[in-house]
Amino acid sequence: MSEIIPIGPYHPLQEEPEFFKLHVEGERVTKLDIEIGYNHRGIEKLAEAKSWDQVVFLVERICGICSTSHPAASVNAMEDLAGIEAPERAQYIRTIICELERIHSHLLWLGLAGHFMGYNTVWMWAWKYREIVCDIFEKITGNRQSYAMFKVGGVRRDIDDDDIPWIRKSLDQLKPALDMFKGAVMDDPVIHARTKGVGVLTKEKAIEYCVVGPTARPSGLAIDVRKDDPYFAYDWVDWDIVVLEEGDVFAKAAVRILEMYESVKIIEQCLTKMKSGIVDLKVKELPPGEGIGRAEAPRGEVYHYCRSDGSNFPARYKVRAPSYTNIFSNEVAVIGETVADAALILAAVDPCYCCTERVVVINHDTGSEDVLFENDLVALSHKKTEKIRKEMGV
Amino acid sequence: MTWEEIKKDIKKTFGKKIQKWYEHNKRRIYIDIDTDNLKEFSEYLFKNLNSRFIIASGVDTPGGVIEILYHFDFFQLPQVISLRIKVDKSNPEVESLAEIIKGTEWIEREIAELLGVKFKGHPNMQHLILPNDWPEGNYPLRRDQ
Numbered sequence: 001m002s003e004i005i006p007i008g009p010y011h012p013l014q015e016e017p018e019f020f021k022l023h024v025e026g027e028r029v030t031k032l033d034i035e036i037g038y039n040h041r042g043i044e045k046l047a048e049a050k051s052w053d054q055v056v057f058l059v060e061r062i063c064g065i066c067s068t069s070h071p072a073a074s075v076n077a078m079e080d081l082a083g084i085e086a087p088e089r090a091q092y093i094r095t096i097i098c099e100l101e102r103i104h105s106h107l108l109w110l111g112l113a114g115h116f117m118g119y120n121t122v123w124m125w126a127w128k129y130r131e132i133v134c135d136i137f138e139k140i141t142g143n144r145q146s147y148a149m150f151k152v153g154g155v156r157r158d159i160d161d162d163d164i165p166w167i168r169k170s171l172d173q174l175k176p177a178l179d180m181f182k183g184a185v186m187d188d189p190v191i192h193a194r195t196k197g198v199g200v201l202t203k204e205k206a207i208e209y210c211v212v213g214p215t216a217r218p219s220g221l222a223i224d225v226r227k228d229d230p231y232f233a234y235d236w237v238d239w240d241i242v243v244l245e246e247g248d249v250f251a252k253a254a255v256r257i258l259e260m261y262e263s264v265k266i267i268e269q270c271l272t273k274m275k276s277g278i279v280d281l282k283v284k285e286l287p288p289g290e291g292i293g294r295a296e297a298p299r300g301e302v303y304h305y306c307r308s309d310g311s312n313f314p315a316r317y318k319v320r321a322p323s324y325t326n327i328f329s330n331e332v333a334v335i336g337e338t339v340a341d342a343a344l345i346l347a348a349v350d351p352c353y354c355c356t357e358r359v360v361v362i363n364h365d366t367g368s369e370d371v372l373f374e375n376d377l378v379a380l381s382h383k384k385t386e387k388i389r390k391e392m393g394v
Numbered sequence: 395m396t397w398e399e400i401k402k403d404i405k406k407t408f409g410k411k412i413q414k415w416y417e418h419n420k421r422r423i424y425i426d427i428d429t430d431n432l433k434e435f436s437e438y439l440f441k442n443l444n445s446r447f448i449i450a451s452g453v454d455t456p457g458g459v460i461e462i463l464y465h466f467d468f469f470q471l472p473q474v475i476s477l478r479i480k481v482d483k484s485n486p487e488v489e490s491l492a493e494i495i496k497g498t499e500w501i502e503r504e505i506a507e508l509l510g511v512k513f514k515g516h517p518n519m520q521h522l523i524l525p526n527d528w529p530e531g532n533y534p535l536r537r538d539q
Binding site for chain 1: 418419421422424445446448449451452453454463465469470471474476488492495496497499500501504521522523524525535
């Protein structure tokens with residue numbers, strides 16, 4: 001028997017080991033090579049050796065930041081396969097978990113983006129207010145991350161009705177913080193100068209590269225699985241999808257900030273509309289067939305395809321994470337920009353964490369290769385912000 | 395376009411080229427087609443019907459056949475169409491869609507290295523997730539390996 005190397009989705013994790021090669025002429029980027037696969041854990045292959053119940057746990061490990069979006073797509077795929085629908089209360093609980101996660105993930109990104117631009121106050125404050133969300137998670141699920149809430153046919157834990165007033169109070173604390181971020185980021189002249197017109201992904205390119213989520217919506221593509229292919233409780237509550245036209249880094253930040261307001265709106269409605277009832281159908285087995293599950297993660301559409309031969313294990317389990325298409329689009333977004341902006345543009349698709357751990361700058365004139373590490377790039381970016389600040393006299 | 399119009403359009407345009415039309419439910423449609431018609435189908439879906447390419451899934455089946463499903467959706471519609479082609483495992487060869495749909499470039503590289511399917515006309519057939527010194531002829535997602 002030949003060796004079997006487990007294969008799976010390469011969802012980027014924290015200090016993710018993707019490798020971007022920037023080709024530059026002087027200050028300008030002329031070409032970008034992307035190499036991935038350094039973080040390959042073979043989740044797809046591994047899933048073939050797990051029972052259906054375990055698969056939901058397994059896919060929760062794909063991403064540490066949006067840990068619930070993969071289980072969401074996973075239960076959608078399995079319920080599509082079996083033709084079952086989870087009880088109403090479970091759907092509301094699932095929606096609450098997914099939206100809380102969106103808020104915490106966007107706040108995390110906002111903090112990082114602030115850090116990359118030299119706005120360390122934005123970073124500290126964004127992560128401070130993220131704590132509120134993590135506390136709510138702890139109350140509902142017992143965990144701040146990796147909540148293990150989802151299962152086929154329902155959720156594992158109910159929300160205690162006595163906790164709801166406390167959850168509402170916590171959300172109320174979050175609202176002024178969101179207002180503050182909206183003001184701090186969207187009205188700041190220096191941030192405008194740093195991000196407007198930078199790293200533009202046009203609508204045509206967005207379609208061509210098949211990007212999703214908050215990388216597509218700022219480019220004028222109105223796609224959101226929650227609206228297009230409603231799952232859980234998303235078509236029982238009232239909310240809007242945020243679409244902008246510019247496609248630059250500023251629009252990408254604005255979409256995320258405005259989306260957090262919608263998430264709060266969704267959670268509050270779910271808390272009101274949720275009626276008591278069962279939360280789990282206790283599904284025992286899945287029939288043979290195929291299933292497709294989609295979910296809108298904070299970074300875009302998560303897509304799962306599964307095939308069952310009627311046994312306890314999936315015959316094939318395919319996962320497509322949103323960064324898979326979004327990272328590829330950097331190939332066009334970064335062209336013609338300066339090296340100081342590159343870190344920001346690469347971070348703007350929110351590849352879970354900025355992938356600037358190792359960037360090689362190839363100087364076309366001398367042919368030399370200098371390896372810039374994350375700190376060098378961040379320092380370059382900070383320098384540019386300082387320069388703009390001085391010019392503006394702020 | 396509404397879903398009914400799209401459905402009618404596809405059936406009218408391709409007629410007998412559709413080997414099997416299977417609706418798992420209202421939102422999930424599987425269309426079996428011949429490998430030779432894949433490019434024509436995908437180009438029509440992507441360019442004429444303004445669909446969005448989601449991803450392709452390669453599946454090694456016990457019958458000596460590798461199935462590839464190309465998943466498309468239509469922006470504001472909930473329907474997902476999966477084009478299914480079947481290629482012979484002894485000589486799996488498919489035409490690359492990369493020049494029509496840029497977004498297929500990575501997944502074709504992935505299917506090529508994991509399942510050993512050749513994509514004719516692909517601009518860059520290097521390894522995507524496996525290391526460059528990966529032994530040739532070793533395809534991790536095949537059932538017999």
